[in-house]
Every structure is written in structure tokens, then in C-alpha cells.
Amino acid sequence: MWIEGYKPIELLLILTITTFIYIGVNYLLQKIGKRIPTFPQAILIWLGTYFIFKYVLTPPIPSALMYTYMGLVTLVVFLFISSTEKGWTEFKRPILNTVMAVTPIYKGVRTVSFVVLPLLIGYGTYDFNVPKFDEPIELRTVHPAPPASVTVRGTNFTLQTARNPYRVDEKGDYLPVGKEDKYFKQNPFSPDAKGYLLYVREGGSIFFQNCHFCHGDNLNGRGMFAFAFNPIPANFSDPGTIAQLQETFVFWRISKGGPGLPREGFPWASAMPPWEEHLTTDEIWKVNMFEYWHTEFFPRTWD
């Protein structure tokens, strides 16, 4: 159902189409004189949205986000029904009828409500307070702030200003970020590859010797060892990872690995080795280039 590369748009389209179907059905029912009253409408909207977020949206979203989304839906349903006096009065009517027990049926509903609601609230309170053995919710920062500078194999790099020395064109001139797209579809394994492509090729060799076991041969974080870890290795083909970062950030991450993460990045939850112990700084810069070339993303710059 979910098409790779279009998933976020798909979700928004599903929500849009569902909304228009709902409005259309409601309109037709109104035309034939069988309009759904506001109170059940509100419940229907709420449940319909819950169904989409819970069962249509896969993989499942974390519970914290689910609460946030449903909180938003609750608010919006309230705004919708109370944006006109007519809607608000109509919405309140069954509630007031129940509280005042205007008919025997409402009286029955009131009795049930007055028994069930305190019980539900009591259970909710109990459930909230009872000690649990679930894993705690973790706020792991995916992209923690880098230090101002790092020392890798005896050389100090200021991350704000450092440049990848291998980001050069065929003539050896520095290739500004954004200009490398002409190389994206070219073959770095061509015998006459020079400059940028040559270093991409070298970076690729280093990647396949060292990194692809975890990060995968498509750089999507699904290498052969990937699922031995939780979280699995970073997916470079996702626009939310290296595409959002400066080249020097990625250089820092490769050099220092998991143990070099600040505390908010959960250094204990990363199996990434500090590659400065195995690769030279030149090799790290070249791997860096390969990752961007393969994914066709551009590193972040602020010029």
C-alpha cells in the first residue's frame, strides 16, 4: 500500500480523501433528510481518525506521538462542533438530556454513565499509578549538537569552517556544495575518472570494506548485521539524515562513532565504532563523499 518515496504525501492524501468522503456522505444524507446529529458525528470523526493513525499508518507510530495526534484531533473536533451556536447547542443536547434524564432511555443512559464513568476514571488512575515493568520512554536525540572542534588522529578540525579536501573537480579546484550534481549519474569506476569521481570511487571501496555490513549496500541502514542492533544503523537514503547535516558533522560522527556521542545522543545505544582508530582522516573524508554521491543528497551549508 505504501509506495517508497511517496509515503508522507500518501498519508496526507488518505486523510484528505477520507475527509471529503465524510463530507460527501454527510451532504447526501442531509439531502435525503437523514442527517447525522452532531454528537455522533463528533464521535465518528474521532474514531475514524484514530483508525487511520492506528491501523492504516504503518509501521506503527510511537505511543507518545499517537497521544499528541489524538489530542489534536480531540481539540479540532471540539472547535468544529462549537464554531457555530447551532452546532454547539445540538452537540450539548444529548449530554444535557442525559444529565437531566428527560426520557426513560436517557435515564437509563445516565444511570449507566454515572456507574461506568467513575469506574473508568478509577481504572485509569489505577493504571496510571500502578508500577509497570515496561521499558521507559526514551528521548534519544538523533542529531546531537557537535562540538566546536574535534581532534582526529592528532589534527584539530574546526567543524564550523573545515572543508572536505577531496571535494574538488577534475582540475583540482574546490567544488562548492550544489555543484556536484553533474557527477551523480556518472560512473566513478570509469578508468578516466578524475577529481571528484576518483575520490568517490576510493570512498566507495572503503565503504564496502568497512561500512556496508551495517549500513547496507544501498546505504539504507539495512546491512547484513543491521537487525542485530536496536536502533538499527542510520539510513543515509532517508532525507532526514545526512541531507540535513554539514559534511563536517558526518566527519565527526564517523571519526568518533557511538562512544563519541554526547549523553543526549545515548552513546550506549550505538554500535558504531570510532573509525579514527581504523581509518585515516583522508579515508574518512572520501567515505563521506561516497555517501553523499550515492544518495544524491547535498550536505548542508550556510552560505
Added chain:
Amino acid sequence: MKAISKRIRAWSLVSLGAVVTMLVMSLAVPFFTAPVMADEATKAATEAAPKVEMAKDIYFKTEGPVSGNPAPELKATDYPSYNLPYPLSENRILIWSIAQQHLYFGSFVLAVPIFCMIIELVGLLTKDPVMSKKYDDLAHLLVKISLTAYSVTAILGGLLLFSFITLYPDFFKYISSLFRPVMHIYALLFLAESGTLYLYYYGWDRMTHGFAKWVHACMGVLLNVFGSVLMMLANSWASFMMSPAGVDEKGRYLGNIWAILHNALWNPLNVHRIIGNMVFGGGIVAAYAAYKFLAAKTLEEKAYYDWMGYIAMFMAVGSLIPLPFAGYWLMREVYGFRQQMGITLMGGLLAWLFIIQAVLIGALFFSTNYYLFNGMERMRGAEKYQKYIKYILFLTTAAFLVWLTPHTLVMRPAELKAIGGQQHPVIGNFGVMSAKNGAVNTMIMTTIISFLLYQRSNKIVVVKWEAWGNAALMAMFTVALVNNWWLAIYGYFIPANVRVGLSVPQVIGTLTTLFIGSAINIAMMRGSKLTGPIEWGKISVRSQYALFSLAVSFTWLMALMGYIRSSVRLFWHVMEVFRDNSPWAFTHTIGFAANMMSVNVMAFWLFVLFVFWLGELTSKHAVAEARKEAARPAMAGGSE
């Protein structure tokens, strides 16, 4: 009568002259100071050439003579503190609370004169004498409220100053050694602002007509010039702490005060704060009106405060629209200054607070739209537009869903495994800036649509080109929305520096719908038939709670973003120059910080209630008169 008029005229000219002189003098000081200090430095350099040490500016990279001491290297024992129970034992908690209250009141007293100036000018330009007086009285009432707040601001400013001197003596000594001339100018400007404010207020009833009234309106402009410059000077202290300039890497002053003032974040912060103050001030006045509306006993009273709440809301939301763009510029400059700082804010340690910010901003847009929907109810003929509410709400909700989805998800390890990585393949893409830009522009445009519908609610369009006008509006909004969404998607496929630039066509699209859309709408309303007057006072009670929500969200947002801006320095008093070695130089947990913000927000609202109550004691008579006139029905739209 003529003699009185002449006297008023002469008095007006004298007042205006005095104020202008004060303004020119205070503005001239920086121009004198910088060269004088530079001259002194050059002279010193010439006379004792071998002894003058030159050093490089850490930001501008220019050379300058070392003219000050290095930033002190403090020990934990250099921070005198009170032996109070935790958390009051931390000096920074005391400073935090006092600075927050000072900033709240400072913002309010800077914002209210802006509104007074605008409302007074609107009153002057309004041809209808009854409406003109109504606007004038409203502006007068607002300035009266702000007078007490002005005193509270000054008292809190004094308290803050003493707190710095006593709790952070070395820090304050260092900062004041750098900003010495600026602090004196600040004090002079404060004097000038106070003088102008009192002239403005006490001259109100004397300068009521003709030339004198225009002079009075000009004084309103001057008051705002003083206030804005005053705020900019204070901003330079905060922005210097974040992005120092004009000093070398040891923190030594290099003889150029302009370099210190004109640091990387000064101007973005200035713009953001001026706009933010206006939003905040409008919110507070709207809350005041809502409170008075709910407490009103007669329809007349309700009508007046309903109208006042609408005007305040209109001004707050009018200012809110450019605020995200100013914030975007500020963050761009933060990233440009230090990648580390930008990531700490939006991707790292403080990123979750940005999600709370997103929720509060969403609350602002929802509150505004909800208020307008409810506002339609007081106009007969609005029913034909109410059917669009569900579409507006849907678009706003979808945009908000994207807007609040975090990049860093909070989850259990089992949930992390189920997702198959840290990035969710569907909603994970909503967490980055490209999506957020699309979302916020959509929310702004839906709010503009709500407002245009509100303007039309009690009118029947009669212009011959009605169909063309509607088609133009539809086409403009469709093109702007599609362009906005397309650019948001396209942003994923291009370099970040180009992506940042995409925000410009997005903003242009949004502002086009605002200005051109409003212009077309107003032109279409010409000669329109009224289906009935706006029945001021007949708005729902729920709408007034929306105004409260608007105001409280603003105050919470200010507390939140103030904390974020300050704590991004982490363990530095002055970023990378002057280290914070106090025992409490760590970042608080998100929970603690959120509680502190809420305590500050509650304390502020208690203070505000007190100020309103004081204002009440003196303004009962004036309000009663104004209320009688306000009960007169009027047309819908921004001009009324």
C-alpha cells in the same frame, strides 16, 4: 477660545521640539562615542606604540587595539548566593524569574504605545466623528493601562540590575566594562521615553483638535522610536552573550563599541522582538477585553469590550503573521554563526522544546480562527460562509499535524524496533524544515481565508465584477497553496542553502494572498448591501476563552523561547569567551524548565491582574462614556 488654541499650539510645538532634541541628542551619542573611543585607542597606540597590543576580533576578524581586560576565569566560590532551599539556592533561578517578569512588562509597555499610535492615527483619519472619538478613547485607555505597567517595568529593571550586581558581580563587571557607553545611553533614552510618555498621556485631553492633535500623534511616533532604540540596546547585551563580537578570543575589548553592538544576532533579534512584542501586547489587551466582557453586566458594556477584544485580536494576529518569518531569519543566522548552537536548539538537546513551541504556535492559529468563526455569529448573513469552516479547519489541522511532528521521536526501545530505525518512514519526513515551512505558510493562509470570510459576513457584494473578483481570489489562494506545497516537497531534493532560499517564494505567496487578497476583498465590499449590523456584544462566551488562549499561549511562548535562547549558551556566560563556572552551570531537565516557565507565566498573569485593577480605579468614568458610544453598531472588517 482662540487664545487657548494658540497657547495649546505653542505648547505643542515646545513639547515636540523638546522631545525631538532629546531624541537627536541620544541618537547622536553612539556616533560620538565610537569615534571618540577609537580616537583614544589610536592616540594611545601612537603615543606608546610598543606597548599597545593588537588582537583579532573573534567575529569580524579585524585587528584592534586591546582596550580592556580579558574575561575573568571564575571559580564556583566567585558566585555569592543566598542560603535558600532548592531551587532558589541557584542564582540563575532568581535571575531567570526577575528577567522574565521584566521582559514581559517591558514588552507590554513597548507594544502598547505602538497600538496607541496606530489606533490614534486611525481615529485621526476616520471621517466619522463618532468612530474617530471611539478610536481615540480606546488609544487613551490603553496608554492609561500601560502607565502602571511602565512603573512596574522600571521597578523590575532595577531589581534585575541589583540582582546581577549582587549575584553575578564578576559577570556584571565584565559586561558593564564592555557596554559602558551603551548603558549610559540606555539610561538617557529611558529618561526621554518616560518624559515623552507622560507628555503623551497628560497632553491627550489638551491636544484634541487640529494641529495640536497631529503634534500629539507625532509624539506617539517619537515615543515608539525611543522605545524601539531602547529595546535594541538591551538586545545587544543578550545577543553579545550568544554571538560575541568586538572582543578577541580572551574577551578583551578592541576599542570599537559598534563591533560589539553589531554582533551576528543583534538585528535578527531586534526584528523578532519588535514583532513579538506587538503580538504579545495585542494578546494582553485582548485578554483584558475578554475579562471585562465576561464580567460585564449590561449589553452596552459587552458591546464595548467585544469591539475592543476584536481590535486587539486583529492587531495581535496582524503582527503574528510575519513573526514566523522573523524567527526563521533568526534561526538561520544562529546556524550561520555556529552549527553547534543551531543543532542544540533545533535538532539536539533543546529540540523537544521546539515541539512545545510548535504546539503553542498551533494554539495561536486555532484560537484566531475559532474566534473569527464565532465572530461571524454576531452578523446576520454569515450563514452562507459557515459551510467553509470545515474545510478551513481540515487544512489547518493537516498543516498543524505536519508542523508538530518531531524529528526526534520519543519512544520505547520496542517501538523503535517496530519502526525499523530512528526515522519513521512515513511521518519521519515531516520532522525537517522543508515540511515545516510548507505547514506554517498553510496555517497562515487558512487564517487569512477566515479573515476574508469574516469581512464579508454581513455584506452582499454588488459590484459588477463579483464573479471575476471571486475567481481571482480563488485562483490566487490555489496558486499560493499549490506553490507552497510544491516548494516544500521540492526542498527535499536540493542543497540546504538553496532550500533556505525557497522560503522567500513561499513567503511572497503568503503575503500576496494577505495584501492583494485583502485589497480585492475590500474593493469588492464597496457599495455592498448590509445584511445587518455587527451586533457587538452578541458573540459567544467561548470566543472570549479563545482570546484568553491566545494571550496565555503568547506568554507561554515567550517564556519558552526566552529560556531556549538563553540556555543554548550551555556552560558559557558569553559564548566561547567567558565560561560559566558556577555550581549550577548545567542544563535543567525539560520538566523542570517547563515548570519554571509555567510559574513565571502564572506570576505574570497575577501581576497583570493587579495592573488592570489599578487601571480600573482611575478609568471608570472614561470607560462609561466610551461604552455608550461604542454600543453603536458598525460594519465588519479590519477598518472597524
